[in-house]
Amino acid sequence: MDEFGIIATYFAPLAGDGAFGLKDDAALLPARPGQDLVITTDTITEGVDFFAFDPSADIARKALRVNLSDLAAKGAAPAHYLLNLSLPHTITPDWLAGFAAGLAQDQQEFGISLLGGDTGATDGPLTIAVTAFGFVPQGKMVRRNGARIGDAVYVTGTIGDSGGGLAIFKREKHTLNDADRNALIARYRVPQPPVGFAEGLRAIAHASVDVSDGLIADLGHVASASGVRLVVEGERVPLSQPLRTLWGDHALSRAVAAGDDYQIAFTAPPGLEGPFTQIGRVEAGEGVGLIVDGKAVNVARPGYRHF
Amino acid sequence: MDEFGIIATYFAPLAGDGAFGLKDDAALLPARPGQDLVITTDTITEGVDFFAFDPSADIARKALRVNLSDLAAKGAAPAHYLLNLSLPHTITPDWLAGFAAGLAQDQQEFGISLLGGDTGATDGPLTIAVTAFGFVPQGKMVRRNGARIGDAVYVTGTIGDSGGGLAIFKREKHTLNDADRNALIARYRVPQPPVGFAEGLRAIAHASVDVSDGLIADLGHVASASGVRLVVEGERVPLSQPLRTLWGDHALSRAVAAGDDYQIAFTAPPGLEGPFTQIGRVEAGEGVGLIVDGKAVNVARPGYRHF
Incomplete structure (x- = not known):
């Protein structure tokens, strides 16, 4: 088929x-x-962001969701997307049918539709670029640069699960039970961005970022753009039970550097309650600090880099 | 550098x-x-749409222009673009500097700016997806589906030059002089979409398409979308002197199937004059006919396909 x-x-x-x-x-x-x-765009690549053996429906949903996460972090409601596919010659009709079914499922879940794209063949790895479009009331996009001294730092969901799933695929641990193992792998394969929270976020957030490079690295983007220092209290960072089981004493340090979370980190006035966890505060200064047991902890080279 | x-x-x-x-x-x-x-998006890939040895500034400009061509064919004035880059690990700072210089040159030429994108590494070929954004007055986008019986068919520029340049790279002919050879290669490397014609097109065109798959193939898209038949009079198809020199008696049949032209084919009332050539007419029926010396000519499997 051409x-x-x-x-x-x-x-x-x-x-x-x-x-x-x-x-x-x-x-x-x-x-x-x-x-x-x-408007936001993110490319996912076989061998980097997913594996050739992942179900094609999951790959489709990941390609969409890594972008929906950016829209949500900006307070935008998703509406449309473009799809640029570079397909290896080994792709089968069965794979494509699953891929399209995954897109259809998420179109329904998030109320979005396909606007266009292109499809070509490649001798390299399967590569999927999605460009997502969302709308916000005029002037209401939540930027990275609005964090204020005295704000609290919040994060949605749990952190590190996707990194745990990846670690399992990399054969780091084999001792988890099936339920824990599957929970982490599911988070790696199909991110769970808090799309429905976009409107609530707009109402409270001064600054916001999607957690994709790693919690500390992405908070660093907020600190840098806002000209402030963000301090994270390690004990408050929400970690799932499967992740604690996988990584034990190293769960926190691994989780905050893992990336691929597709949750939202934001700053807002302290003491707020909602579908998020308060994990720290905004101070004068620069960079990001991680405090564990009252002591500053170094996070070496936090976050994922492609090169 | 990350x-x-x-x-x-x-x-x-x-x-x-x-x-x-x-x-x-x-x-x-x-x-x-x-x-x-x-909004339009097109991906170009090393080994398919350009060669690794092409100047990186030319590659950048081709990536942009294959998209600007689509906007022009819709009557839209270009405004912004997104850039998704998948870079092999062998890319050098020098290559990147040339690539950025090519983008900067075309930004100035076409009055556009970079809106965002992403950059990742790949073990496969260099791949560049551009998404271009343009504006038209409300309701004035020129579609493919408006061709009317009695319209003339027009095309901008000359057809087949890029295909001629590619044929030279594929060592098909070595007998051209340097000027002819360089003219065709230049058209392959840096398309010349008639961006400035978008407004004029809007004023006259009933249907329009960018010529990227091949003249006959793309006119076929118009015929199909409009429910009409397009007849092309071969003698009228504008061919450059270098292309006639390269392909001789086969120039027309090769040119109309070559693709990669990034000119505009459109239908409008007959007898119009402007930066375009009248090449045929719209009739009742379906498909595309090519007439040479009063006889119908078959064009076997016209146009480029990726698979």
């Missing part, structure tokens, strides 16, 4: 408003008065 | 309005009242 056949068979059924059934040169996004468009 | 260093050194200087210096999770595009946003 790319026209692939598009017509698997992707045209996913096309929404403005996509013209994927049968034109471009897509159309009419202006929404009073709304700003928020 | 990806943060690459972004800060080479790409942050190219960032424009709404990109936040490439230092946030997402970009922001405020609504423009009375304007629709037109």
Whole structure:
């Protein structure tokens, strides 16, 4: 099947408003008065962000969700996405059907539709670039640069689970029970970005970032953009029971550097309650500090780098 | 240098309005009242769309221009772009500096700015996905589906030159003089989409497509979307002198199937004059016909396919 056949068979059924059934040169996004468009793009690559043996539906959902996480962290409601696929020649119709089913499932879950994209063949690894579009009320996008001294630092969900799942695939540990093992692998394969929290975030957050490079590294982006210091109290960082079982005493130090979490870290006035955990505070200064048992802990080269 | 260093050194200087210096999770595009946003995306891959030995500035400009061509064909004025780069580990600072210089040159030429993107490493070929954003007055995007019986078919520029350049790289012919050889190679490396014609196109065109898969194949998309037949009179198809020299008697049949032209083919009332050539007519029926010396000619499997 050539790319026209692939598009017509698997992707045209996913096309929404403005996509013209994927049968034109471009897509159309009419202006929404009073709304700003928020745009983000992230590429996932076989062997780096997923494995060839992962279910193709999960790969599709990961490709979408690593982008939906960025929109959520900016307070934006997702609306559309573009898909750039570089497919190895070994891809089968079965794989494509699963991939399209994964997209369809998440389109329904998050209320989004396919706007366009392109499909080509590659001699290299399978590569999937998604560009996601969301809307916020005009001027209300939550930036990285608004953290204020006296703010608390919060994070949604639990941290490090995806890194734990990856560690299992890398054969680091074989002693977990099936339930714990599967829970961590599931988080690696299908991130759980708090998309529904975007509106709540907009109402309270002064600064926000999606946790993708690693908690400490991403908080570092907020500290740098805002010109402040963020201090994380290690005991407060939410860690799941499977992750504690996997990594024991090293769970915290591994988790805060692991990355691939696709949760939201943000600063807001202290003492707030909601679907998040207060983990620290904003001070004068620069960089990010991690305090454990009252002592500063070094996190060496935190966060994932591609090179 | 890791990806943060690459972004800060080479790409942050190219960032424009709404990109936040490439230092946030997402970009922001405020609504423009009375304007629709037109979005297109195309990936170019080493070994398919360009060669590893091509100058990196030319590769950058090709990555942009294959997208600007789609915007122009829709009557849209380009404004911004996203860049997804998958870089082999062998990429050097020198290569990146040339690549960024090529982007900067075309940003200035076309009045566009970098909105965001991502940069990762790959074990496969160099892959560059660009997503381009342009604006049209509300409801004025030129679709593929508006061709009317009685329209003439027009095309901008000359057809087949890029295919000629590729044929030279594939060692098909060695007899051209340097000027002809360089002219065709230049068209392969740096497409010349008629970006400035977008507004003029909007004023006259009923249907329009960018010529990327091959003239006959792309006219086929218009015929199919519009429910009509397009007939091309071969003698009228504009071919450059270097291409006629390269391919002789086969110039027309090769040119109309070659692809990679990044010109605009459109239908409009007959007899119009402008920066384009009338090459045929729209009739009742389906598909595309090519007439040479009054006889119908078959074009076998026209156009480029990735698989």
